Amino acid sequence: MLAKKFLFISAFCMAATAAAGQTKQPLIWPKVTAQTRPWTRWWWMGNAVDQKNIGMLLKKYQQAGFGGVEVTPIYGAIGYEGRYIDFLSPKWMDMLNYTAGTAATLGMGVDMNTGTGWPFGGPQIKTADAATKLIIQTYKLNPGEIVKEAIRVNDVKQQGIAVLQALVAYDEKGNATDLMSKVDAAGNLNMQPVTSKTEVFAAFAGKTLQKVKRAAPGGEGFTLNHLSKSATDVYLARFTNAYKGRQPKVRAYFNDSYEVYGASWSPELFDVFKKDHGYDLRMHIRELNSKEENETVGRVKSDYRETMSNMLLHNFTQNWTNWAHGLKSITKNQSHGSPGNLLDLYGTVDIPECETFGSSKFPIPGLRRDSADVRNVDPNPIMLKFASSAGHVNGKPLISSETFTWLTEHFKTSYSQCKPEVEQIFLSGVNHVFYHGTTYSPDDIKFPGWLFYASMNMVPDNSLWSHAPGLNGYITRVQSVLQAGKADNEILMYWPIYDAWNHPKGLDMPMAIHDINEWLIPTAFYKNAVKLQKQGYSIDFASDLALMKSAGSQVGVKTSANALYKTLVVPECTMMPNETLQSILKLAQQGATVIFQKLPEDVPGLAKVDERRAQQKQILAALKFISAGSGVKQANVGAGKVLLADNLGNALAYANIPAEKLVESGLQFIRRNVGGNKYYYLVNHTAKAIDTRIPLNGTFSSVMMMDPQSSAYGLASSAAANGKTNVRVQLQSGEAMILFASTQPKTGISKWSYLEKATGEIELKNPWTLQFTQGGPIVPAAKKLDKVKSWTDLGDTDAVNFSGTGVYTSTFNVAAKITGQYVLDLGQVDESARVWINDKEVGILWSIPFKVRVGSYLKTGVNTIKIEVDNLMANRIRYMDQNKMEWRKYHEINFVNINYKSFDASNWTPMPSGLIGPVKIVKY
Incomplete structure (x- = not known):
């Protein structure tokens, strides 16, 4: 069924002209389609959209290199209420259908948030279907006392809403008595005086009362109870009804990260829990409410969290996906933040989506990272791999990412800063980038247009916009490779979620990206994943459910979606269900090699715990280990074997599963398998240039270098021997390269030209002319310069305040x-440059190191050079705030800075702008 769903995606694919230098070699780079291009989240502010501006903007996005948009309605701008359109109204549906039709004519696709703002909710969600929380009240009684007051919820906001679901009394010895049958309709408890100290626990199904955050007109209302199938059905029925006779051609329906705060319950949870675990949670309400960190509390809460996970998986995620499939569309989901097994939740949808929030620190020389302009949070590559792992394990061809959220302070995001950040998500397995984001802004709205408060502002009003094809072309070429074939990872690693669920602290356990210091980073799972990747291994993560559906053989472990891994690694963990343990050992019985760092010590959950513990001991006792040397023990199991080793690297070496030693050069990589041939995407995020021979695992007849920055290619210097292929690579700090390692020799392709010893420089010492061509607030007068310098150093106030484009021209002699x-070599560029030599376009130099090969453009004698530079929006915004020019006036959050304080750029120091240099041409 899913394979058919992905055929739908191809309807949006388009044959497209690739970047310069690519069009004449269609067989070198994979075909460019709408999917290989980056997409962007398209904020519809107040739904104040119209056909004229939709068409105009989509054309601009297409020309800039975007492959599609994700429509997300949001709050609106003050003063434009007359343009607002209610979400899902007939007029709104007309706008959406016009968007889809127009996009299709441009070769673009359209996705849609199944709601407005976040999380899912709206006017169709009445109190009964709203997000629910567990409320527990206690009554302490001394001998001879009864509960005199009516059993009603104390919270005034919950009165008339919260429903009593359990009432249990605990005596001094811990004996529990169910009192629900003794409560009348008015809440009066008919009980006998207690004979010992007693505590009565009343459990209510209350409501969080959370409403949709940043809702658009027509989308306001309570947040959905995601644990309830009936509530989800009610929510989706509004869309189904609105679509009658006007169903939009939406590729994928999107769900943002789970931010349903305090939603710890659903009215049917008691019944589902008993069905799942065989005992009544009502009789353990004290443990569920307890703050004591003892074993029983941990076991009860583990079972409760597992039940929540299953309810979220089946009642919402699968239910929503089935609904989308019924519309011949697919789903795209951010599972992180959910109180459930992320791998199963990601793996159930068609496109798992992660997100980056904040910026990472890279040691690339010249890469700006001002502490005042970044959030104190770093995207974590291991966290990103939960989405990609679920995609790989479950056979999903696309893994997407909400990218660049709060990368820097507003108006200060350069393309150079975007490049290593997007490369990090590529290395984590993402191959379908969504910018965060682009705000719909009508043509009559003055600079800077309508803007969303947490976005990188990838909009036509951005002064960098004219050079967006540079960044977008790079992403497109990389994604064309990373969407080809299949992920090629050796190791499948078990994620021991029951160790996290068993923690006695708290109630529900959302697996949120901002809480990874609690549930992820301290674990042996995390530490081993980081260590093995640094050693050169490629890893995907597997859930208990995925392992139960996998099969083993002499060649490794194959998932239900036919993803093949050379081995399964089980990191140190305490809790493991016997069903999971038996599934793992079954893989070995079928011929696979399984590696345990340590054997599990216990079983999770409360029901029949002694019986299950005895069963686990019996299973483990059947493993007869003998020493294999180097701290590795081996037990033969059926046609395969189980290895036990504290040092996983030693066990992998013993199992003859080699790491990619290319990482010893400092390069990072991700690998794709295309019919036995391999793509290696290499990135140099070190502080130094790398010029060395790297070994690739495997014997290849040829290796082709493919430069995703310029689209150039050529046969690399390579030699195969002893199961390895050594390839010479040259990468400056901040550069990337793709290797295509083929089992067949390549003919008719020129050799890659390496840069050997520098033999001198051509000096660009003639005067420069600087002409400002577009931007504001005032276009500065032209300048004659002896040497290039920042616009802020020209002695011209207009140039200091200017954001836009300046063109430098000069001549030089060869x-x-x-x-x-x-x-x-342009030296320092603030922030992006487009270069022409002798009236021929060389290309867009949009990122560090701002170097490009130009030999084919030069001629003997006098040469002309033109360099068009775009700077940031920051200086113009500074000017506007200094002069108290109103440009931000929005409902809801209005506009905040990176620390969620009121935005004010008036005290900013002007940002360096233009061509700083020194500019030179180096001969090799």
Whole structure:
């Protein structure tokens, strides 16, 4: 069924002209489609959209290199209420259908948030179907006392809403007595005086009363109870009804990260729990409410959290996905933040989506990272891999990412800062980037247009917009490779979620990206994943459910979606269900090699715990280990074997599963398998240039270098021997390269030209002319310069305040052309440049190191050079705030800075702008 769903995606694919230098070699780079291009979240502020502006904006996005938009209605701008359109109204549906139709004519796709703002909710969600929380009240009684007052919820906001679901009395010895049958309709408790100290626990199903955050007009209302199938059905019925006779051609329906705060319950949870675990949670309400950190409390809460996970999986995630499939669409889901097994939740939808929030620190020389302009949070690559792992394990061809959220302070995000951040998510397995984001802004709204408060502002009003095809072209070429074939990872690693669920602290356990210091980073699972990746291993994570559906053989472990891994690694964990343990050992019986760091010590949960413990001991006792040396023990199990080793690297070496030693050079990589051939995407995020021979695992007849920055390619210097292929690579700090390692020799392709020893420089010492061409607030007068410098150093106030484009022109002399390469080095660029030499476009240099090969553009004698530079929006916004020019006036959150304080750029220091240099051409 799912394979058919993904055929739908191809309807949005388009044959497209690739970047410069690619069009004549269609077989070198994979075909460019709408899916290989980056997409963007498209904020519809107040739903104040119209056909004229939709068409105009979509065309601009397509010209900038975007492959699609994700429509997300949001709060609106003050003063434009007359343009607002209610969500899902007939007029709104007309706008959505016009968007889908127009996008299709442009070769673009359209996704849609199944709601407005976040999380799911709206006017169709009445109190009964709203997000629910467990409320527990206690009554302490001394001998001879009874509960005199009516059993009613104390919270005034919950009165008339909360429903009593359990009433249990505990005596001094811990004996529990169910009192629910003794409560009348008015809440009066008919009980006998207690004979010992007693505590009565009343459990109510209350409501969080959370409403949709940042809702658009027509989307306001209570947040959905995601644990309830009937509530989910009510929520989706509004869409089904609105679609009658006007169903939109939406590729994928989107659900944002789970931010349903305090939603710890659902009215049917007691019954589902008893069905799942065989005992009545009502009789353990004291343990569920307890703050004591003892074993029983941990076991009860583990069972409760597992039940929540299953309810979220079946009642919402699968239910919503089935609904989308009925519309011949697919689903795209951010599972993180959910109180459930992230791998199963991600794996159930069609496109698992992670997100980056904040910025990472990279040691790339010249890469700006001002502490005042970044959030104190770093995207974690292991966290990102939960989405990609679920995608790989479950055979999902696309893994997406909400990208660049709060990368920097508003108006200060450069493309150079975007590049290593997006490369990090590529290395984590993402192959379908969504910008966060682009705000719909009508043509009549002055600079900077309508803007969303947490976005990187990838909008046509951005002064960097004219160079967006540079960044987008790079992403497109990389994604065309990372969407080809299949992920090629050796290791499947078990995620021991029951160790996390068994923690006695708290109630529900959302697996949120901002809480990874609690549930992820301290674990042996995390530490081993980081260590093995640094050693050169490629890893995906597997849930208990995924392992139960997998099969083993002599070649490894194959998942239900036919993803093949050389081994399964089980990191140190305490809790493991016997069903999971038996599934793991079954893989070995079928021929696979399974590696345990340590054997599990216990079983999770409360029901029949002694019986299950005895069964686990019996299973483990059947493993007869003998020493295999180097701290590795081996037990033969059926046609395969189980290895036991504290040092997982030693066990992998013993199992003859080699790491990619190329990481010893400092390079990072991700690998794709295309019919036995391999793509290696390499990134240099070190502080130094790398020029060395790296070994690839495998014997290949040829290796082709493919430069995703320029689209250039050529046969690399390579040699195969002893199961390895050594390849020479050269990457400056901040550069990336793709290797295509083929089992067949390549003919008709020129050799890659390496840069050998520098033999001198061509000086660009002639005067420069600087002409400002577009931007504001005032376009500065042209300048004559002896040397390039920042616009803020020109002695011109208009240039200090200016955001836009400046064009530098000059001439230089080439005495005589020689054999070899010529590299133009622009030095410092703030922030992006487009270069022409002798009236021929060289390309967009949009990121560090701002170098490009230019030998084919040069001629003997006088040469002309033109360099068009775009700067940031920051200086113009500073000017506007200093002059108290109103540009932000929104309902809801209005506009905040990176620390969620009121935004004010008036005290900013002007940002360096333009071509700083030094500019030179180096001969090799």
